[in-house]
Structures are given as structure tokens and as C-alpha cells.
Amino acid sequence: MSEAPAVEHPAPGGLPALSLVPKADAKQSMKDFKSDQEVRWCPGCGDYAILAAVQSFMPELGLARENVVFVSGIGCSSRFPYYMNTYGMHSIHGRAPAIATGLAASRRDLSVWVVTGDGDALSIGGNHLIHALRRNVNLKILLFNNRIYGLTKGQYSPTSEVGKITKSTPMGSLDAPFNPVSLAIGAEASFVARTIDSDRKHLTAVLREAAAHSGTALVEIYQNCNIFNDGAFDALKDQATAEEALIRLEHGRPIRFGAGAAKGVVRDQATGDLKVIDVTPANEHEVLVHDAHAASPTTAFALSRLADPDTLHHTPIGVLRSVERPVYDTQMSDQLEAAVEQHGKGDLAALLTGSDTWTVVG
């Protein structure tokens, strides 16, 4: 049941997305990516597991550590850069995608990662997130979704279920939540994936694919806040329920899940939508084969809608969408080069002089 997605391990540092990033001279270990700062999340926080997964995954990329940058906003998850022994910026609420865009667009020799949360990315920073995704800047965005505001001590977030009782919503929250994966697909994202803090293997596999992707990659990571929203993802973690609740997507494989892979996702011929069926020898051929590289986002979007926002049943995880699209920073550089080809390298004296001048002589 918990087999990893079928991903070939890329040669260290040989990913197309990272071709301009210098490689490390020597073999790295997890220790190389740990900073000297004391980690200050609450004991038991899901962030620890994600940090450990990222720190142990980074050596696999074999990048020069000094060419890796983590940029974050505000919130519990946004403390992340302090704990990575790379370059890092802990910025302001919601703005990390904008700041990282400027950095990535002007420095193509860097591997730029954004760490954000559901409040940071989807509430105060929603605008920057969708625009980063549509631009397809070479950024890897890790969105830690715990469905609650942690650092401000427990208000409902834009991913909280309707009716959530919190300090700011004693009679239950009224607003419908975002599904981050649906939102990202709607925002023209070229890479969208979802994973879970406690599934180290799956998380690492998704990170690996995200790192290999050219352009913006959005990785939603379900993350447990054991203080203000404990157990939010238990339906996906408890052995007893997970099997029926989780749909593990693997590119090129039929979308089946449940005990004995008894359930499958098929297209409803009447509506064109997707639905879950009990698989039988008679209908087995109808089960959808997952195609993360499909040019149209329609099926990926439909997959993202299978999940029930309240019970989390039929939650797809893995890479929902991974397509090639022109990358903003590459194109920006190309324009600079084309301008030099067309007009020659800028000549300041000629620029200042222009074409309409007169001379005053002594």
C-alpha cells in the first residue's frame, strides 16, 4: 500500500531545472544542511518531520550549499529557513513568493525554495501565490497546510473546514475553504503535488520530483499542528482509515486504492466528471490511468475535487500535475540576450546622448 511513486532517481545535480546551479565539490550529508540554530517549534509539531525530510533530501541534489536559498513569509512554518544551513530569508507575511520571484528571476544559478503555510500562502499572500504559479518562475513552494493559524494561537484558516470552532469563530466558521491543489491548478501551475508530513518516503519522493521540475512547483504538505488542530489529518494517517481515504497517484498507473486496491477512479460517462467505483473484472478496464503530464489540467483538477473537505475521504496524494511550460526567468534572460543581439551591448554614452542634441561652445 505504501509503495513509493515510480520515479527514477535523477543523477545528482543533473536535473534540467538545476542545470545552472553549481554542484557541491564533495559528497554531502544531512548534517551539512543543519544550521546551528535551536529549532523552536512546539514539541510534536509536524514541521520537525518535514525539516528532517528536507535536510536529508538536499544532499541527493548535490548542489553547492551556498547556491541554495530558502525564503519564507510569516507563521510557524516560515521559521524553516533559520534551520537550514543555506542562504535564507524570513520575510513578511504572505510575500515570500514575490521576494523569491525577484531573487530567482535575477539569479538563475540559485535553487530557490519557498516555505509557507495555509494562512501565509492562501490568505494574506494569495495574490502572490497565484501569480508566481501562472508566471512559472523557477521556484519550489512548500505549502505546509495544517488548516489552522498556529503562530497567532488558533484562529481558523482559509483551509479550515466550514463550521470550525476556534477563538475567532466560537459559533463556527462561515467561509468555505480553499483546496490548495485545486487553486494551484486553476492558477495555471505547471507542477502540483500533495504529500503528508508523516510519510517520509512519499514526502521525499515528491520533493525529488518537485526539484526536478523546471518552473514553479507547488507542494502541499499536510502537516499536523498538535497544539491547535491536532489530528486534522488522522483520517489519512491511521492505518484503519487511511487505506480507504487516501488515493496514491502514480504517473502511468491505474488510479486504485483501498483494501486490495478494490476501489478505482473512473470517468463518469454521463457527466465527464470522475467518480470512485468498486473495481470488478468487468469494469477494471475503465479505471483511469494517471497521467501527470497531460497537457489539459481538466483531469488533474477533477482528481483534486474527489476529496471531501470535511472527512478527507478520497484525498489524492502524489503528483497531480507536472507539465513543461516556458519558465519565466529563462525567458527573461533570453530577452536580455536577444536585446544584446539586436542592439549590441548597452552603450551608456550613446544612451544619454540620444538623437536630438545641440552643442554650446565656448
Next chain:
Amino acid sequence: MTSQVSSPATEHRVLGEQRKPAKETRQLDRVIIRFAGDSGDGMQLTGDRFTSETASFGNDLSTLPNFPAEIRAPAGTLPGVSSFQLHFADHDILTPGDAPDVLVAMNPAALKANTGDLPRGAEIIVNTDEFTKRAMAKVGYAVSPLEDGSLDAYAVHPVPLTTLTVEALKEFELSRKEAERSKNMFALGLLSWLYHRPTEGTEAFLRKKFAKKPQLAEANVAAFRAGWNFGETTEDFAVSYEVAPASHAFPTGLYRNISGNLALSYGLVAASKQADLPLFLGSYPITPASDILHELSKHKNFGVRTFQAEDEIAGIGAALGAAFGGALAVTTTSGPGVALKSETIGLAVSLELPLLVIDIQRGGPSTGLPTKTEQADLLQAMYGRNGEAPVPIVAPSTPADCFDAALEAARIALAYRTPVFLLSDGYLANGSEPWRIPEIDDLPDLRVQFATAPNHEGPSGEREFWPYLRDPETLARPWAVPGTPGLEHRIGGIEKQDGTGNISYDPANHDFMVRTRQAKIDGITVPDLAVDDPSGEARTLVIGWGSTYGPITAAVRRIRGAGGAVAQAHLRHLNPFPRNLGDVLGRYEKVVVPEMNLGQLAHLLRAKYLVDARSYTQVTGLPFKAEQLADAISPDLIVGAIQEESADV
């Protein structure tokens, strides 16, 4: 010194030869012309062309474009009037002029909106074709002002501009509507004849502008020439005028005409070159700053990256990200955009990274007057952030000075690792004047040294990098850009421990860091304030900042011309102030501070220097007029005699 003005570059000379009017010619030392029409009539283009002709002729000049925020305001209405005022002279001038000598009114609305500014005897060239009952009724003329004697104080030249233009273009296969559109070029031709402007530049311009529609190019050239010929042949204009080149007004050198926003854009490109850092502009379109985004977008072959962001916050955010990566980072905006960027400016203060925040001020509050000028963002730039977040402020004084101001702002940002405000305004942005093109060798060296190695020894002798270990002289912290091995570090908006830059909530450390950041800005080296007091007897000092330089200087000349003594000083650095400012203020009995706000600089001067600065303010969306300022600065010195002077405004 004998100086002379040579001809403009001969490149365009082949196209249409210089023509000389045959009628009687009179000499004038200066003229103020205002072109006024509907916002769709092309008055800004007409004004720009006349300005270019005038610049290439070698006059000194100063311009004031004035237009509504609507792209096409309702036709024929008073709010839809767009105008362009140009002052040109055979000597050096400082402002676009108080009152027009000549008004070109393309319709009743343009006439009505502008006659109030005309002195007795002014000439009015009016397009009679547009004076229909309906058009006049729209602006409240019951009877035609051309016939009821209400314009008797002026010399009115009624010209059926539309009819004449259509007639001149009948050979072209154009609809009447298309032909009518060239009436601004007819008017330009007429005015070019009237003031002996060179014509070949405009003809070349039209052919280039309409290169893809040669028919339209030739039609516009034909309308332009028809206007010129009309002046030559009609009996209504008996005389034409010459304003000699301003031979003695300028130091020797190569000159061009330049607007504030263009000068600012060039200043940024030059700063990037002088700093040897790539330029990165993160910006969101906003009037009147967008032209800088447009201009810089053209210069990608200088390695300039322009990023049109999704909003103001992302514009500055991306710029700050690029600054972290080692770029010369800039964001351009106007007041409302500054409000949105404030939190990120605070972050830049905390991160201590170089960043230029360029505010082309406009009328406020809120959306205010997007296309009009004001200086009311000074206190916003000074204080508009949470916490103690000092930011240096530089303000250019004239359109051409925007070039030098950009270099100066970059110098401070780079040397002190700080965001810097550059406060221009709508008047400087759109106004233009002759600019002596600098020699590249004379530009300041802005190169910086990135950190390349650890700068501190740890407890057991190991080399470490401390991102907040400061230069003892400038208090600037090291700029260590990603990609530099061994200097990996994390910075953020949370208070940092002095030296290490690690998160610190220690009370004493916070107190120290707040004071240190302030001390760094207070310690920025800026030139002493120069005072102009030729007689040495002045007891009144007039002090201003930014775009009021022209009107204040013109007012000071008037006062001195009338025998008064007044000292003048103009602030380029508003934070920190020049070291000698307190001494300067203390030397005068009376300090007058004219500003296009409700007294923001006066407030700062009073607070810091306990000086009884007297504020003189105007917030009309327009620059001061010299006469009015002279009166305000020194009422006792303004005597009737001054009116007789050929006041050099």
C-alpha cells in the same frame, strides 16, 4: 566668454529644409505658450514637438504638461481640457512661466478653462470651427465669446483650424474624421511659423511615428506645412517673432532636452553601470511613475531586468529579493503605492539591504489627483512605517536633476546598505528642460565590495560569518550574496542579535539595534547646504526642497531685481539633513518654507532645530507661480516697480 549655439545634429536635415518666414520679424527675449484642447486633441504631443523644436534651436526652456486622469474625458467639457505650457527664452529660465503670452484654444472648453490665466494683451489663437452653439452651451457660453466683446482685452486670432486642415488634406484618401485629427499638426505648423521654430525635426518625427502608415505620415506633414504656410500668407498674422538661442545661459557642452522621468530612468541605468551591478526594477503601473517602467523596459541590452508585478507589494518584494541576490534593486511608484509598500520598506530597513524606492508624488490623499503634482509624501517617506524605521530621503530639484538624484540615491543605498527614498513629483516627471549631457568619466564610482570571506573568529578559533558585523565607519553591514561559499546565513524581519544576526528578543539588544540603525542613517555623509546670498545682507532665508526649486529661484530673482535682499537654500537631502542646516537656519531672522503640501518640511525644521520657520503652502496640483511666491517670501519688498521688470521667471 563668447559662446554660441551651433546647429543641432544634422542627421535629420535632409528631410524638409529650414524655412524662413518672409514677413516682418520682431525680437522677443522670452515667450510663454499654452496649447489647450480636448484630451483627445493631441495637445501633449503638440507641446512635446514644439518643445523639441525649441530645444534643438537652443533656447532655454521649461514645460508644464497638465492633463486629466481620464484617458478620454467627455469631449468638449471643462474637466476634459488638456494643456501643455512651454516657456522659452534667450536667457536662462527656471519655470514654465506664470501667465501665458499666447493661448492656443482648440475648442470653447479650452478657451473657457484658460482665459483666467491670461494677462491683458495676450494673444489667443482660437479654432473657430469648434464654436458651435452646442459646444459653447456645454461649457456655459450663452453667447459666443468671440463675438460678445468679452475677449476685448486680448488679441484674438480666429482661425478655422479644422476646416483648413481638412481642406489641406483633401488630396489624401482620408475620411473627414481622420483628416480632422491632424488639426493639432496644423496648429503646430502655425505656431512654428509664428516663432521661427525649426521644422525638419517634427517632419522626421512624424515620418518615424507613422512609419507603418506612410499615408498618415504624409497627411500629418502636409497639415503641419499647411499651418506654417497659413501663417505666412494670412493677413491676420502681420508679424512673426524670434527668440534668439540662449547663447550665454549655458556652460559649454553637448545638450539635449529631457523630462524628469527620462532623466531618472537614465540615472538608474547609469548607477547600475557605475556600480557594476545588474539593475532590477520591480514595479506596478501607476501614474505618474509608469514612464520609468516603460523606459527601463527598453534597455534590456544594458542587462536591465524589469518585472511588472501583480501589485505594488510584489513590485517591491521582487526588488528586495533581487537586492538579496546582489542586484541594484529599484521599485517605482507614487504615494498610494508607497502606502502599500511600507511593510516591505520596513523589512528592507531590518535586513539592511540596498533598495531604491522611487516615489513620483501626486495629489493625495487616496487616489487624489493622479496626474497633478504635490509634495505631500515627505512625512510618509520620513515616518510612514511601523517601529523606528529610518530611511534616507533624496529629492531632485529640476527635471534634469533627476539624473544626478538617482545616482546619489544609489550611492547612499549601496554604501550604507539601506532602502533610500527618492521623492520626485508629477511636475518634475513630466516637465522638461535642457540637460547638459555628462561625460561618463565624470560620473561617480559606485562600486561595492561584496563579502567574500568569514569576518569573525568563533570561540574555538574557527572562522565564522557574522552578517550584522558592521563597518565601524559607515555602520553598514556586509553584503554577502547567495553563491558565496562559507557565508551562508539567514536574515529576517525579526529582531536580530547584534553581530551574529540570529533571532534575539533580548531587551538591551533591541534597544541597541534600534539606536544603531538610526545612527547609521544619521551618520550618512551628505554635502553641506549651500546658501545663495549674493549681497550678504539678507535677513530672510527662503528654503525649499524638490521641485519648488524653479519657482523659488525665480521668485528670489524678482525680489533681488526689485532691490530686495533674500537668501536662498534648497535641500536635496531630507534625511539626514546636511550637518550645517541648523547653523544656516540660525543665521536668519526670518525663514520662509514654500511647499506644495501643508508645511511638512517646515514641521521637520521646527521640530529638529526649534526655528520659527514660516510655512507658505499651496496644494492646487500645480507648481507655484513666481510672482505669488515673491510676494509671500518678502511682501515688504514687492513694490509696483517689479511689475515693470522683464521679470526673469
